[in-house]
Amino acid sequence: MSTAIFFASSTGNSEEIANKIATNLGEIEVFDLAGTKVDKINDYDKIILGGSTWGDGELNDDWEDAWGDFCKLDLSNKTIALFGLGDQESYSDEFCSAIGIIYEHISQTNAKIIGFTSTDGYYHDGSKAQIEDKFVGLIIDEDNQSDLTEERIKNWVNEIKEEIL
Secondary structure, eight states: OOEEEEEEOSSSHHHHHHHHHHHHHTSOEEEETTTSOGGGGGGOSEEEEEEEEETTTEEOHHHHHHHHHHHHSOOTTOEEEEEEEOOTTTTGGGTTHHHHHHHHHHTTTTOEEEOOEEOTTOOOSOOTTEETTEESSEEEOTTTOGGGHHHHHHHHHHHHHHHHO
16 A cells, blocks of 8 residues: 655645655655646555645635546545645634545545544634534644644654554
């Protein structure tokens, strides 16, 4: 079974987080959707998908560009984990909603989704990435809680390691 990370990054933060996750998992392959065709996901059984939220809770441009092709992929029998970046102070009502959009699509396939995390320690009003008291993946706020990023990545990677590698 092979594992890779696919991300989209407008400012470089998502790329930095993707690389930190890869390092914590043991140097797995990392692909930027800006320069990688989304069907490359077909080459892997286990994938981590990530990116940041833009506008009013939307996918960033690179995810948006890949979205139509992504939705055509056969994700059945894949194990998928998600990570998202957002700003819970400036965009409190749509905090990290982009991975909620991705999750919504994936949840309609036969993929196994792992890596849910607690909402404890976050201060926001709403998110498409939240189901009750859990987020659908690793949530990072580099704008307001960058001091917690390393610990959050480490804890999340330890949670998913057995199922994603």
